[in-house]
């Protein structure tokens with residue numbers, strides 16, 4: 001979808017559709033007010049008749065409203081003004097885009113950006129509207145023989161800012177919004193491809209394709225031989241059971257001359273059967289999403305490169321497939337990680353930490369300012385936080401606060417879980433330096449404790465996105481999270 005900003009009066013917009021808000025109890029927004037005046041009270045008459053009350057997500061489509069230059073006017077219910085927060089604003093914009101997708105207008109001018117959202121400015125409203133619109137319009141139809149797209153889809157959304165003085169700010173919000181929305185879409189696409197297509201080698205090809213699109217972005221891919229030479233025994237143990245070769249994909253984005261980089265490390269298990277500790281059959285198809293951490297790294301790098309941010313960023317993606325076979329790891333096997341620490345593999349389904357630990361050791365060579373790993377790591381995270389909030393665990397409270405701040409701005413939610421020596425001891429093994437599981441309780445925390453043993457020398461944070469990276473059920477699909485959070489975190493580092 002294309003997005004641009006404009007200022008000006010609603011009755012003067014020569015457009016297929018003008019979108020304006022109506023609050024609870026038929027209160028007209030100022031754009032609705034202007035259209036009402038132009039048309040001699042046509043809109044307020046309709047509202048008095050009871051056609052629309054202004055509840056959130058209600059819509060009403062009007063045609064040929066007198067003394068306006070547009071073909072249609074879409075009234076969108078906005079709920080109570082005093083309840084208008086990020087969540088409500090998202091619902092309002094979603095309802096508007098859904099209605100536009102089915103009304104035949106391929107282009108529209110939205111005045112919903114004039115609504116007062118608690119604590120948010122015009123820049124935020126414009127950017128968020130773009131992220132919402134592109135997300136609502138998204139369809140993954142690569143494998144549908146008859147395509148699932150709307151017949152006359154919305155192609156262009158024009159967003160309004162109060163006056164000409166605000167146009168520069170609006171244009172910045174549009175270009176940032178588009179970069180983030182495209183990063184989210186890239187992450188969704190990668191996540192949604194089935195695992196017979198999206199293999200470690202597929203991720204490698206996608207990484208190379210992304211790097212080709214940007215002048216200051218390069219990618220290097222290490223094969224299994226190279227990884228063996230580096231001593232990545234933990235990572236390689238996971239892919240031993242698979243016919244697909246493992247890949248270590250390393251992006252380097254250079255937006256600044258001399259400065260240490262930030263590093264993102266994304267779990268790229270393209271399918272997680274559990275290995276010999278095999279998973280139950282129910283919903284196992286969802287384990288194609290076990291590379292969504294990797295997808296979020298690609299999405300964020302794409303957004304950062306599109307914005308040409310003055311920052312240095314490394315993206316590391318350990319990509320493997322976790323399969324059972326005659327050559328797969330067995331419970332009780334002991335492997336040596338790149339750090340030299342030995343690991344007793346008590347459960348081959350706790351594979352994410354095994355590939356991440358070697359990728360994190362590899363990150364040390366970049367002497368980064370910060371390292372963040374992103375992983376669909378534990379089912380326990382779903383139990384703790386459900387589908388709405390990602391978990392963050394870090395060895396540095398400043399870094400946690402920086403992520404919290406980025407979370408507030410991007411509206412991509414995270415919540416901190418604790419970590420200490422009591423939990424860490426749950427990983428002790430009588431035979432190796434550690435076990436790869438920490439018992440029945442606090443699974444999300446003990447998984448982070450495991451990773452913390454490989455990040456002692458760095459400012460590190462871990463994001464468990466097991467609950468937030470995709471939705472299941474009827475509307476199943478990848479969400480593209482936490483691309484908005486990570487992109488905002490990198491944007492904040494450029495001040």
Ligand code: BES
Nearest residue numbers: 347349350351376377378379380437466
């Ligand atoms: N990829 C899974 C985590 C997961 C499970 C994400 C369900 C989303 C939904 C991970 O590799 C895994 O299997 N973790 C195990 C760890 C356990 C064996 C300690 C889990 O959470 O059950």
Ligand code: MN
Nearest residue numbers: 272349350351
């Ligand atoms: Mn697993």
Ligand code: ZN
Nearest residue numbers: 269272290352
């Ligand atoms: Zn997994």
